[in-house]
Amino acid sequence: MSTVVRNLRIVRRMTAAEIAQQSVYRAAWIIFMLANICVPIISLLIWRTALASGAHLPVDERYVTTYFVLLGFVTMATSSWMAGFLAQDIRLGKLSSWMIRPASLLVGFVANNLSEKFLKLIALVPMIGIVWWIFRDSMTIPAGPGHWVLFAVSILLGAVLVFTIDILIASLAFWMDDVSALVQARVIISGVLSGAVVPLALMPSWSRGFVDHQPFRYTVSFPVEIVAGQLTGRELLTGFGFQLGYVVVLGILARAVWAAGIRAYSAVGA
Amino acid sequence: MRIRLHVKLWRRFFLQAVVRETHYRAHFLTTLLVGLVQLGLGIVPTLLLFGFTSEVHGWSRAEAIALVGVFQIVTGLIATFVAPNLNRMTTYLTEGELDGVLLRPVSSQFYLTLRWINVAELTNVASGIVVLVIGLVQAGISFGPGQVVQAFVLMCCGLVLLTSVWSALAFLAFWLQSVNPIGIVFLSLVEAGRYPLVFFPVAVRTFLTFAFPVAFATTFPVRALAGDLGWSPVALGIGLSVVALLLVRLVWRRGVLTYSSASS
Numbered sequence: 001m002s003t004v005v006r007n008l009r010i011v012r013r014m015t016a017a018e019i020a021q022q023s024v025y026r027a028a029w030i031i032f033m034l035a036n037i038c039v040p041i042i043s044l045l046i047w048r049t050a051l052a053s054g055a056h057l058p059v060d061e062r063y064v065t066t067y068f069v070l071l072g073f074v075t076m077a078t079s080s081w082m083a084g085f086l087a088q089d090i091r092l093g094k095l096s097s098w099m100i101r102p103a104s105l106l107v108g109f110v111a112n113n114l115s116e117k118f119l120k121l122i123a124l125v126p127m128i129g130i131v132w133w134i135f136r137d138s139m140t141i142p143a144g145p146g147h148w149v150l151f152a153v154s155i156l157l158g159a160v161l162v163f164t165i166d167i168l169i170a171s172l173a174f175w176m177d178d179v180s181a182l183v184q185a186r187v188i189i190s191g192v193l194s195g196a197v198v199p200l201a202l203m204p205s206w207s208r209g210f211v212d213h214q215p216f217r218y219t220v221s222f223p224v225e226i227v228a229g230q231l232t233g234r235e236l237l238t239g240f241g242f243q244l245g246y247v248v249v250l251g252i253l254a255r256a257v258w259a260a261g262i263r264a265y266s267a268v269g270a
Numbered sequence: 271m272r273i274r275l276h277v278k279l280w281r282r283f284f285l286q287a288v289v290r291e292t293h294y295r296a297h298f299l300t301t302l303l304v305g306l307v308q309l310g311l312g313i314v315p316t317l318l319l320f321g322f323t324s325e326v327h328g329w330s331r332a333e334a335i336a337l338v339g340v341f342q343i344v345t346g347l348i349a350t351f352v353a354p355n356l357n358r359m360t361t362y363l364t365e366g367e368l369d370g371v372l373l374r375p376v377s378s379q380f381y382l383t384l385r386w387i388n389v390a391e392l393t394n395v396a397s398g399i400v401v402l403v404i405g406l407v408q409a410g411i412s413f414g415p416g417q418v419v420q421a422f423v424l425m426c427c428g429l430v431l432l433t434s435v436w437s438a439l440a441f442l443a444f445w446l447q448s449v450n451p452i453g454i455v456f457l458s459l460v461e462a463g464r465y466p467l468v469f470f471p472v473a474v475r476t477f478l479t480f481a482f483p484v485a486f487a488t489t490f491p492v493r494a495l496a497g498d499l500g501w502s503p504v505a506l507g508i509g510l511s512v513v514a515l516l517l518v519r520l521v522w523r524r525g526v527l528t529y530s531s532a533s534s
Contacts (some may be wrong), residue, residue, distance in 0.1 A: 028451045032454065035457075038458035039461050042465070046319070046469050049326060049327070050322065050323060050469075053327055055319070055322040188304075188307055192311060192314065197314060198315050198318055
């Protein structure tokens with residue numbers, strides 16, 4: 001137990017340090033987040049036009065609007081960008097210096113993830129607020145705090161899930177020279193299957209069974225659906241079951257691959 | 271400006287880029303593959319949308335696909351000739367490389383905007399042409415030489431206008447130091463060009479025609495080919511392009527004046 005407490009304390013310290021360091025690029029974070037909401041807004045306008053001109057979508061205007069307004073926030077909150085960096089640290093032997101430290105290299109990446117998300121939130125939340133206000137007449141606001149709590153929990157689980165997938169991909173760098181193609185493939189596949197490009201509710205009916213149960217749904221779409229859609233209690237329960245299941249299974253897998261990788265690791269320069 | 275010298279120089283840059291590319295064949299292949307996947311994904315929303323309806327504001331599915339083709343051509347050309355340069359803007363300024371450029375006996379704005387060419391991205395232009403042809407054939411559009419000229423000129427105007435906007439944003443580096451993220455905003459906004467202009471609310475249409483003129487690059491050329499456009503938008507495009515070039519020139523001049531070398 002004391003290792004967990006110690007690691008948490010290290011994450012907190014490192015996050016604070018990273019925030020101080022990253023705050024130098026305040027303007028850059030604002031510009032980044034501006035880019036982050038551009039594409040969801042374009043999609044939002046397109047699908048609202050389709051609805052207005054009589055397209056028979058399986059969802060209504062409220063769903064579409066709430067979905068795309070929240071999309072930029074959720075994709076940011078659950079994102080992870082470390083696979084390339086971690087693979088590089090493994091390849092170039094930077095991992096060696098971490099092996100004699102009291103914390104794992106992964107702790108550093110957790111701190112980096114948390115600190116950047118903290119600064120991005122500060123830039124992003126006001127922008128989402130403005131878009132929300134513009135479309136306030138067709139936004140779905142769940143009654144009571146219950147759904148918001150579930151939303152927050154599912155975002156947290158989604159973030160852990162994406163981070164775990166990234167560790168899994170980057171760990172392959174212990175055996176492969178170049179994982180950048182895999183990283184690229186993950187970005188492209190998850191773009192479509194997570195619902196970041198098009199709401200999964202709009203996917204064709206023949207793909208339903210697969211689309212609803214694959215892991216990427218639980219990285220973006222599921223949290224948004226909790227607010228935007230009218231998921232029944234049963235659907236919520238199975239959704240969280242699947243999300244938690246994927247976190248646990250992929251977590252165990254990532255841990256095993258990482259441990260095997262550490263054993264196989266022979267550093268450059270060591 | 272000595273035009274002939276610059277044309278000759280640019281040809282050298284291009285030949286050098288081609289030779290360079292032959293050294294990095296894997297880069298060529300991955301660019302091709304990634305481009306194809308991105309093209310496929312880019313069509314997904316359009317295909318899904320037209321699965322629920324047969325036409326939106328007068329656009330059929332085939333016409334919308336032709337538009338995606340034009341979008342791929344234009345963004346491919348930008349990625350080939352412009353992006354490799356403007357993405358370096360921050361390094362030029364912060365590492366003092368600009369000093370070396372200013373000393374050369376060529377227009378430094380020309381050198382900074384067109385020096386580097388990413389030949390592999392031309393594969394995206396080729397796949398864009400294929401998609402455009404498929405869309406045009408499916409839509410059963412027949413056009414005369416006049417319409418082809420209109421479409422071509424409008425697309426060139428779109429390219430010049432978009433390049434000008436990005437250049438102007440990149441030249442802000444003179445005042446802001448770091449502008450790398452601006453390229454990302456630019457590329458996200460360009461995504462609006464995947465869809466016909468009429469799909470957007472009126473205010474956004476105005477923005478996409480005059481402030482961020484992606485309409486000239488995609489919607490107008492396709493409409494010109496379909497024959498619903500006269501010569502007046504063409505004239506407007508040429509006029510706007512000239513104004514944009516002059517404005518960018520002005521921003522560049524002001525920027526160089528404020529520049530106080532990073533290395534000395």
